[in-house]
Amino acid sequence: MKKSPLAPDSFxxxxxxxxxxxxxxxxxxxxxxxxxxxxxxxxxxxxISGVFTSSTMRSASVLDCQSxxxxxxxQGAAILVNAGNANAFTxxxxxxxxxRICEALSLxxxxxxxxxxxxxxxxxxxxxxxxxxxxxxxDLKNTLHDGSIENAAKAIMTxxxxxxxxxxxxxxxxxxxSISGIAKGSGMIAPDxxxxxxxxFTDAKIGQINLQKLxxxxxxxxxxxxxxxxxxxxxxxxxxxxxxASGVDVSKSSRFSKSLEKVMLDLAQQVVRDGEGATKFxxxxxxxxxxxxDAHKVAMAIANSPLVKTAIAGEDxxxxxxxxxxxxxxxxxxxxxxxIWFGSHLVAERGQVAKNYKEASTAKYMKQSALSIHVDxxxxxxxxTVWTCDLTNDYVKINADYRS
Amino acid sequence: MKKSPLAPDSFxxxxxxxxxxxxxxxxxxxxxxxxxxxxxxxxxxxxISGVFTSSTMRSASVLDCQSxxxxxxxQGAAILVNAGNANAFTxxxxxxxxxRICEALSLxxxxxxxxxxxxxxxxxxxxxxxxxxxxxxxDLKNTLHDGSIENAAKAIMTxxxxxxxxxxxxxxxxxxxSISGIAKGSGMIAPDxxxxxxxxFTDAKIGQINLQKLxxxxxxxxxxxxxxxxxxxxxxxxxxxxxxASGVDVSKSSRFSKSLEKVMLDLAQQVVRDGEGATKFxxxxxxxxxxxxDAHKVAMAIANSPLVKTAIAGEDxxxxxxxxxxxxxxxxxxxxxxxIWFGSHLVAERGQVAKNYKEASTAKYMKQSALSIHVDxxxxxxxxTVWTCDLTNDYVKINADYRS
Numbered sequence: 001m002k003k004s005p006l007a008p009d010s011f012x013x014x015x016x017x018x019x020x021x022x023x024x025x026x027x028x029x030x031x032x033x034x035x036x037x038x039x040x041x042x043x044x045x046x047x048i049s050g051v052f053t054s055s056t057m058r059s060a061s062v063l064d065c066q067s068x069x070x071x072x073x074x075q076g077a078a079i080l081v082n083a084g085n086a087n088a089f090t091x092x093x094x095x096x097x098x099x100r101i102c103e104a105l106s107l108x109x110x111x112x113x114x115x116x117x118x119x120x121x122x123x124x125x126x127x128x129x130x131x132x133x134x135x136x137x138x139d140l141k142n143t144l145h146d147g148s149i150e151n152a153a154k155a156i157m158t159x160x161x162x163x164x165x166x167x168x169x170x171x172x173x174x175x176x177x178s179i180s181g182i183a184k185g186s187g188m189i190a191p192d193x194x195x196x197x198x199x200x201f202t203d204a205k206i207g208q209i210n211l212q213k214l215x216x217x218x219x220x221x222x223x224x225x226x227x228x229x230x231x232x233x234x235x236x237x238x239x240x241x242x243x244x245a246s247g248v249d250v251s252k253s254s255r256f257s258k259s260l261e262k263v264m265l266d267l268a269q270q271v272v273r274d275g276e277g278a279t280k281f282x283x284x285x286x287x288x289x290x291x292x293x294d295a296h297k298v299a300m301a302i303a304n305s306p307l308v309k310t311a312i313a314g315e316d317x318x319x320x321x322x323x324x325x326x327x328x329x330x331x332x333x334x335x336x337x338x339x340i341w342f343g344s345h346l347v348a349e350r351g352q353v354a355k356n357y358k359e360a361s362t363a364k365y366m367k368q369s370a371l372s373i374h375v376d377x378x379x380x381x382x383x384x385t386v387w388t389c390d391l392t393n394d395y396v397k398i399n400a401d402y403r404s
Numbered sequence: 405m406k407k408s409p410l411a412p413d414s415f416x417x418x419x420x421x422x423x424x425x426x427x428x429x430x431x432x433x434x435x436x437x438x439x440x441x442x443x444x445x446x447x448x449x450x451x452i453s454g455v456f457t458s459s460t461m462r463s464a465s466v467l468d469c470q471s472x473x474x475x476x477x478x479q480g481a482a483i484l485v486n487a488g489n490a491n492a493f494t495x496x497x498x499x500x501x502x503x504r505i506c507e508a509l510s511l512x513x514x515x516x517x518x519x520x521x522x523x524x525x526x527x528x529x530x531x532x533x534x535x536x537x538x539x540x541x542x543d544l545k546n547t548l549h550d551g552s553i554e555n556a557a558k559a560i561m562t563x564x565x566x567x568x569x570x571x572x573x574x575x576x577x578x579x580x581x582s583i584s585g586i587a588k589g590s591g592m593i594a595p596d597x598x599x600x601x602x603x604x605f606t607d608a609k610i611g612q613i614n615l616q617k618l619x620x621x622x623x624x625x626x627x628x629x630x631x632x633x634x635x636x637x638x639x640x641x642x643x644x645x646x647x648x649a650s651g652v653d654v655s656k657s658s659r660f661s662k663s664l665e666k667v668m669l670d671l672a673q674q675v676v677r678d679g680e681g682a683t684k685f686x687x688x689x690x691x692x693x694x695x696x697x698d699a700h701k702v703a704m705a706i707a708n709s710p711l712v713k714t715a716i717a718g719e720d721x722x723x724x725x726x727x728x729x730x731x732x733x734x735x736x737x738x739x740x741x742x743x744i745w746f747g748s749h750l751v752a753e754r755g756q757v758a759k760n761y762k763e764a765s766t767a768k769y770m771k772q773s774a775l776s777i778h779v780d781x782x783x784x785x786x787x788x789t790v791w792t793c794d795l796t797n798d799y800v801k802i803n804a805d806y807r808s
Contacts, residue, residue, distance in 0.1 A: 229710045231725075311803065314803070314805055319529060351496070353531075391800060395800075
């Protein structure tokens, strides 16, 4: 698979987080000649929070993680992720696989099974050959070391065309606090309460409940505001681990919250930039809505519309389709108060095409790879921003061929 | 545009409806060398009912029709439809265009303006050059005659690759009652309260209010159960005219209701068969739901999922994506009660892949052009059926190029 044209130039330098060690390996479950499993081991007193997909068909790993979040990780914790098999819709066999993996890791790492979190990503409905994972545990344990987060980001990829990482550092009371995160995701992206697979590590000190609250709040502004194809995965998981190794308590730090949000938003946008077949990165801003819910509804109706997304793929400033999407969204809207901009080009206002609208200059704007659509409903003061990509022949090609 | 591979062999023979006369013409608004306008003139005492899009951005014609339905058509009525320009999001100019067209027709046909219904379909946001329509009215009036419904069906097409007609006849108390309908639609199809453009004519005798109630009921089982691309048009209109010329009162006839439903369902399915780029006609049945609303939600989540639709385009029995769509639908569902069939092939049950599932034979089934997906939620007794098509490269191609 060719690298997305919207990919960043390279994987960023991520700060090493004290208290976290990584290892990666090859299980041979689906992929040949590449690493497909990663282990993160977390020091004692690390706190772990997570948000997960709200799909009623969530995978065995997701159900297992949800049952463990908040049980306590005083002795330390571990996160194990495999790519190529989602272990979703695998019935009671799926849970049995998760149990066997957690038991084996528990034994080798000397941690309670309740402090071991797993994620699986890949094809839905195939039984997970968990022995191929447990066979790797010795090797993973023996190669654990600081600073191999880039390999971890690579090992969790499926249809991704580039590995995704982001970081932030900030100084609080003269001490350095660092955040490093990785993500995977490319298709089946319309997170709801959570997202694809995302792992964020920090040496900040913060209690589990405070971290959980913060994660839920920031998730609603970041991963819940992206969509590639309106399809919500059965495996979406976002896990954040705070080792506390910096000694800096960030429970009440708005600067930490902002830094964490920056990392989350960067990772979320990287997932959009790797949207299957994507050639355009699109920011959809909706303002002037009657409520936040309405603003988000309109933004998502635009971002998920196949007709808007194909028009953008064709570099056509077809703003009539944006009108259509506003109209079908279910939000309160009034034709005569609606305004639409493509970038800085006002295309429609007061119920019709803008007086000075110039198709030629707007069409030229559409050739850029990063585009913004701004909609003002002209009714209230609520707003929302979401990020998406275009819908191209390559999306169809990738997804008509995925399993074969 | 090549004719859809799912098209019927030919346009059907439709019975002539006494009390209806048709004419067609060329306005030159968008298309060259083809008819793009149709006029239907209805005899005195015809009753007219209609259902329309619930989009908040509905077109000037739709708003005008909605204001007129039920006002009375004792002196007769007329329906005028143009293709190539939707007259949607054209502000007060749009309504002025509709007014001028209705006034001109009113004068020429000797009918009150309130008995004249118009529809426009095509590009959104461009001012309708209504003089090109009013210039045609003399010609249209002079060529009105019975039996040219096939030309009318052709004149209202936009991206359609074939014209759509359907009919039914039934004998009640020794007298013949006939129904003839036409439709257009191919993309921007996810009707909500109504549909694309559909005109149904019958010589049955039925009061306006009874016809309206019947239309709403049948619409919920036919046009509201299809989707091509989840995008709802600003122009959806279904108008039914009953001339009463047969002298048969059908107000309480369940046989008439069934015949009308058959015509509506046939037209709705023809729209799906002409779905932009479609190569597969897909019936999605959902049973065992906790409520009718849940059943419809699940069926539409499957039918609208880009990942399900692209898998089917690739003839891949990727039932994991059906699981995903059930999971994201928002309906009550339980992994361990869910069963999924592709045609007669049971693929998943009790939370995992079916014991005797054979990928090879199911993959062979997927090569058919008409496919069914059956989902049993195993929870309640409510069910729903919807119809859709696959998502192909050609859908993207058609919609990335539409205006240019």
